Amino acid sequence: MIRSQTDIPLERDAASRMLPWIIAIMVYLAALAIAGTLTLSQVIRSWSVAGTGTLTVQVPFGDSAAKTEALAERAASVLRETPGISRVRVLSRQDVAGLVKPWLGPAEQTAGLPLPALIDASVVGGASIDLAALSRRLAGIAPGATVEDHKKWLDKLVGFARSIWLVTLLVVAMILLAAVVTVIFTTRTGLRIHYRVIEVLHLIGAHDRYISRQFERQAVMLSLKGALVGVLLAVLTVVALAHLAAQVDLIRAPRLVFSVWQWGLFVLVPIVAGLVALYTARLTVLRTLGRLT
Amino acid sequence: MMDEDDPIVRFDNVGMRYGTGPEVLRDINMALEPGSFYFLTGESGAGKTSLLRLMYLANRPSRGLVHVFGRDVSTLGRDEVPVLRRHMGVIFQDFRLLDHLSTLDNVALPLRVAGAKGPKVRQHVAELLRWVGLGDHINAKPTTLSGGEQQRIAIARAVINQPNLLLADEPTGNVDDNIGMRLLFLFEELNRMGTTVVVATHNERLVSRFPYPRLVLEDGQVTKQKG
Ligand SMILES: Nc1ncnc2c1ncn2[C@@H]1O[C@H](COP(=O)(O)OP(=O)(O)OP(=O)(O)O)[C@@H](O)[C@H]1O
Numbered sequence: 001m002i003r004s005q006t007d008i009p010l011e012r013d014a015a016s017r018m019l020p021w022i023i024a025i026m027v028y029l030a031a032l033a034i035a036g037t038l039t040l041s042q043v044i045r046s047w048s049v050a051g052t053g054t055l056t057v058q059v060p061f062g063d064s065a066a067k068t069e070a071l072a073e074r075a076a077s078v079l080r081e082t083p084g085i086s087r088v089r090v091l092s093r094q095d096v097a098g099l100v101k102p103w104l105g106p107a108e109q110t111a112g113l114p115l116p117a118l119i120d121a122s123v124v125g126g127a128s129i130d131l132a133a134l135s136r137r138l139a140g141i142a143p144g145a146t147v148e149d150h151k152k153w154l155d156k157l158v159g160f161a162r163s164i165w166l167v168t169l170l171v172v173a174m175i176l177l178a179a180v181v182t183v184i185f186t187t188r189t190g191l192r193i194h195y196r197v198i199e200v201l202h203l204i205g206a207h208d209r210y211i212s213r214q215f216e217r218q219a220v221m222l223s224l225k226g227a228l229v230g231v232l233l234a235v236l237t238v239v240a241l242a243h244l245a246a247q248v249d250l251i252r253a254p255r256l257v258f259s260v261w262q263w264g265l266f267v268l269v270p271i272v273a274g275l276v277a278l279y280t281a282r283l284t285v286l287r288t289l290g291r292l293t
Numbered sequence: 294m295m296d297e298d299d300p301i302v303r304f305d306n307v308g309m310r311y312g313t314g315p316e317v318l319r320d321i322n323m324a325l326e327p328g329s330f331y332f333l334t335g336e337s338g339a340g341k342t343s344l345l346r347l348m349y350l351a352n353r354p355s356r357g358l359v360h361v362f363g364r365d366v367s368t369l370g371r372d373e374v375p376v377l378r379r380h381m382g383v384i385f386q387d388f389r390l391l392d393h394l395s396t397l398d399n400v401a402l403p404l405r406v407a408g409a410k411g412p413k414v415r416q417h418v419a420e421l422l423r424w425v426g427l428g429d430h431i432n433a434k435p436t437t438l439s440g441g442e443q444q445r446i447a448i449a450r451a452v453i454n455q456p457n458l459l460l461a462d463e464p465t466g467n468v469d470d471n472i473g474m475r476l477l478f479l480f481e482e483l484n485r486m487g488t489t490v491v492v493a494t495h496n497e498r499l500v501s502r503f504p505y506p507r508l509v510l511e512d513g514q515v516t517k518q519k520g
Pocket residue numbers: 311314317335336337338339340341342343344386
């Protein structure tokens with residue numbers, strides 16, 4: 001059109017110049033909170049997939065490796081007779097050595113150590129097993145044997161993950177609130193600074209909506225700018241962290257960390273920031289002007 | 294909006310004060326017929342600007358009734374005021390131009406505020422600016438222009454949408470009589486096409502060259518005099 005400028009010179013306001021930076025910081029924090037929680041629930045999910053419906057029995061080392069193995073076999077036969085349990089497998093000494101390798105070193109070094117024996121068992125879907133009674137029976141055969149019920153532990157883990165999500169939602173909501181307050185403040189400051197210009201616009205027949213549109217456009221532009229910077233920094237941070245994590249074998253390669261829709265959340269953040277800015281600016285202008293007469 | 298021969302502006306026992314100050318206007322009764330042309334005179338501080346402010350709805354009367362375009366202004370909703378103002382053109386005594394906008398954008402503002410856009414607006418505005426002698430300053434910012442030039446921007450902005458009511462507050466205060474005459478001819482032109490015109494001015498020489506009636510403000514009261 002015939003001009004690039006707005007009727008109200010908002011772009012020169014000090015508050016307007018601060019807005020993108022404040023929004024960038026807020027968006028960065030929100031995106032990181034979401035990314036951290038996504039990663040955590042991802043990890044928890046992978047544990048729960050591996051662990052649902054299984055039971056592990058640990059038989060402590062008894063005098064010699066051979067005796068430990070014999071005790072484990074007797075405990076396994078008890079398990080096989082227990083209704084609701086299928087597929088019982090005594091882990092070989094190599095398997096156990098493999099499990100402790102990250103902590104105790106390669107098999108050659110652990111050969112002489114008093115490692116316990118482990119028994120894996122699957123629980124038939126839907127079956128409920130009296131774990132206390134089972135523990136007592138196993139302890140009678142192999143003193144010190146313990147039963148680990150993954151499900152119980154996983155239930156707790158899932159509950160934990162859920163509370164982490166709640167906290168994250170709370171954090172994001174608070175950041176959103178802070179963003180709204182910032183936009184309100186910026187808009188009110190603009191209304192005050194440009195009081196004369198707004199008065200002239202009114203006098204030549206502008207509706208309040210015409211004036212609010214100028215503030216909306218400005219708030220959306222600045223917020224989008226800030227949000228894009230914030231999201232970009234957050235993505236870079238996540239990728240860098242994932243790289244570091246991959247180096248110490250904590251999680252898989254960075255591009256596998258999130259699924260497509262989870263990356264989509266990051267795209268959503270600037271859109272939400274823009275929409276929040278739009279409606280906050282509009283309502284602030286309309287309410288403030290509406291109070292004048 | 295109103296009947297053919299309803300007055301454009303009507304005052305019934307109008308009084309006006311600023312805040313808790315004294316009444317600057319009192320007991321004003323008058324009616325401006327559609328298509329009329331009035332000079333509004335009175336010495337400095339007599340209340341000319343105040344009277345115009347009542348007409349362009351910047352102030353409400355502290356007593357009495359003001360009707361503009363047939364509407365009782367005390368019953369107007371916030372959304373209705375801009376609609377009425379789009380049928381008015383106001384030349385403010387202090388111009389009230391937007392300094393960050395070019396001459397062209399300042400004059401185009403009433404059109405844009407009313408929703409018009411496109412190359413036609415630009416063409417129309419440029420034409421009017423040439424007419425008021427600002428053809429060479431289309432892209433200048435008002436602060437870089439002389440007082441008289443700024444005044445002509447204000448005038449162009451007031452007449453750009455061919456208002457039904459033109460309210461001019463000292464529109465010739467900063468220009469010599471030649472340009473002053475030229476501007477009044479512009480108002481006459483608009484008046485011939487149906488615009489009701491009220492020109493507040495001190496300039497006796499200019500007033501005496503036109504045959505129009507006067508509204509004379511004295512002691513806060515208005516008397517009509519034949520031109
Ligand atoms: N905003 C205001 N607040 C308080 N008093 C005001 C205000 N504006 C004008 N007045 C007072 O109202 C009276 C009329 O002022 P007004 O501006 O209407 O006069 P005027 O005829 O336009 O004068 P001039 O020819 O100097 O422009 C003056 O006594 C002035 O002091």
